Amino acid sequence: MQLIAHAQLPTENSLDGLLDKWIDSTGCLKTTSFQRRQAYAELRDFLGGNRSPTVVTPALAAQYVDERLRQSADSPSTRRRKLSALGAFWAWMATRRFVANGVNPWSGFRIRNSGNARVGAKKRPYTMTELLRLFSGSPTYPALREVMALGLFTGARINELCSLTHADVRWDRGVAIVQITRTKTTAGVRNLAVAHHIPVAILRSRTRRSAPASAQLFPELRGGGYDKKLSWHVGQAFRYHRNKVGLCGETDFHSLRRTFITRMENLGVDQVHLARYVGHALPTLAFTLYSGGSTETTQRATARAVTYPPRVEAAVSSFLRSQHP
Known part of the structure; x- marks a missing residue:
């Protein structure tokens, strides 16, 4: 798939520019802002740079989830948090008509816990x-x-x-x-x-x-x-x-x-x-x-x-x- 070159993008309508607008508009906590930027930075690396939001199709999103997110060393809860952040970003763009309304490429995925970790497991010492x-x-x-x-x-x-x-x-x-x-x-x-x-x-x-x-x-x-x-x-x-x-x-x-x-x-x-x-x-x-x-x-x-x-x-x-x- 041929991605659009960074130089061809109007900054304000690229993912980089829209991310700043989204975070500024939500007034979220500093920690949440950092986590959202981290989730996007990893997607940006996968895309090879700053892109138009329309580049991210459901098929490309599925490729990213399968090849990057599910294969990362992060805990399942961290992977879910990053997936949720991307979904929220796209939902915000849809309300501003930067992407089609009603079609979120990040919806429908499930990040399961690994076999040796339990949801809400209490931390403990090592044996x-x-x-x-x-x-x-x-x-x-x-x-x-x-x-x-x-x-x-x-x-x-x-x-x-x-x-x-x-x-x-x-x-x-x-x-x-x-x-x-x-x-x-x-x-x-x-x-x-x-x-x-x-x-x-x-x-x-x-x-x-x-x-x-x-x-x-x-x-x-x-x-x-x-x-x-x-x-x-x-x-x-x-x-x-x-x-x-x-x-x-x-x-x-x-x-x-x-x-x-x-x-x-x-x-x-x-x-x-x-x-x-x-x-x-x-x-x-x-x-x-x-x-x-x-x-x-x-x-x-x-x-x-x-x-x-x-x-x-x-x-x-x-x-x-x-x-x-």
Whole structure:
């Protein structure tokens, strides 16, 4: 099928121009605006550039859904959201007579859940066996393997890790003291002691490099999403890797945090010390008003308790080594 060249299109009546008019007219939230633009950007890539809306026939839409949308690494709910956004865009164009009214090329498609994911499935920790699968394979996205390992051994959130700078890490008698400040809650602001040899080796390697104190600990990361978080592309790459190794939609990057907390509870770590370590709020007035928070001594004691079964630690070590053949 011969598509119309971009240079031949009046900008205001092309998909690029109409998308801006649509989004401006709806007054939608910033997140929704970003998601709609993302859905269109992927279609635009499939079309080979900016096109007339009349180019998208029902047959071409079906080709896009079959060859791109259904084959993407996105979750079924994300694919449905993107399909819905395209349908809403075309419905808006129909009301303005830019496309024929009553014929929406994006209607009638069904995006089914994959066999290992359930609608509304509650997120959960990884099992030890699942960790062996997660820490395998050969993901190529920069810093992904290191961020995954730090998440497993510290319980820190993905954006807390991706946002670290050189100034946030200091060393004291072989223990890394990591200052967490870029976090979503007040309780999340904390000094995190890291003593296990696997995350210590990662932090040693990163801080050994000469860089200004304000420089990113993971300088290869670039912001993404509507709020330009450094964790955005890492999260996308993680989901792709998780899907590739055959793990289900009940787990995500945050499940590493759930796994850490579950593991520490099973190891008998004091609940208050654990809550302070991972940045959870403590419920009572004594903790929220009168307590000065945990000391580095208690943080170190918690850090030294961090262990996983030998087979899991061996898998993580091998996973990290294989990124530098």
